[in-house]
Amino acid sequence: MSSRNWRSRRAPFALALGGVALFLTACSGSSGSPSTGSAAGKDLPKTLVFSPLSLAPPALKGLSEGVKHYAGDKKWEVIVQDPNFDASKQTQQLNEVLSSGRAGAAWVIAVAPKSMGPILKTAQSKGIPILVNGRPDEYGFSGPQPGITFDYIDYAAGGKALGEQLGKCVTEKLGGTGKVLFAASTEGSAGKKEFDTAALDALKAAAPGATVVQTVIAKDRTQSQTDIGAALQGKPDLAAVMAANDEGALGALGAFAAAKKNLTCVTDFGGNDEVLASVKDGKIYASVALQFQADMAQSFDTLVKMQGDPKANGEVLIVPQKVVTAGS
Incomplete structure (x- = not known):
């Protein structure tokens, strides 16, 4: 959850x-x-x-x-x-x-x-x-x-911070370019429109060379891992994931690990214990953690x-x- x-x-x-x-x-x-x-x-x-x-x-x-x-x-x-x-x-x-x-x-x-x-x-x-x-x-x-x-919850501020952090990672680790997957929240979720708009705009501003090439809906961790794994099959050069919730971020880690691919940049909005542990371990670049x-x-x-x-x-x-x- x-x-x-x-x-x-x-x-x-x-x-x-x-x-x-x-x-x-x-x-x-x-x-x-x-x-x-x-x-x-x-x-x-x-x-x-x-x-x-x-x-x-x-x-x-x-x-x-x-x-x-x-x-x-x-x-x-x-x-x-x-x-x-x-x-x-x-x-x-x-x-x-x-x-x-x-x-x-x-x-x-x-x-x-x-x-x-x-x-x-x-x-x-x-x-x-x-x-x-x-x-x-x-x-x-x-x-x-x-x-x-x-x-x-200020979803616009959260989305802006999420996009900015992924942009920083793409700039630092991918030379400012890279294909991005957006793990978005479900339709009807609180603040979805303002959050998504702020996140995508902030990513574009922070890393103009990054391109969002696919969006999946992150309903839960298992489904997110399955859908991101399927996306990887069609787009094996995906290098970054911007996740609107913890399920999307953790599902992305699982999908890339299962495919034996390196996930260079992933950012998260939520910040549960497992996500924060993954940030500490360097598996997730940043989490915009709700306090x-x-x-x-x-x-x-x-x-x-x-x-x-x-x-x-x-x-x-x-x-x-x-x-x-x-x-x-």
């Missing part, structure tokens, strides 16, 4: 949330009766409701444990819900807990952002700060809203801050990204 699309129901859960694994532990949060904190004229419990897409994917199960651990260290209780990819179930679960008086804040990885309107209005009416994945426009807003924080540990901390800390004034406009957060190379 790729670490890039965990905030979108539309993406295949190829997201093993690579970066998340760096900090997730099996620790649980604090238990017992929630304590309270002062907030804009009333007390809100120090209880966070965490509603991910589902707890079935190991990555999201691990993320829920990480949230409980981080919040528990700060003396917060965490209520974890499991809508199991069902938008109606998610809104029902959230409505029940928001109406119960138990919730002091909510963090929602929405199954369907368009279904969240009533939940957002309920949270606002009750003065309960809420954080949702995605940009304001995905929820029908033009900017920050009272009591609501938005948190999203989910930092995002978890900024998300929770923002909700804590919002309890002080739940009626004030929330923030628009961006998931941090970091270019990781063998030397970094």
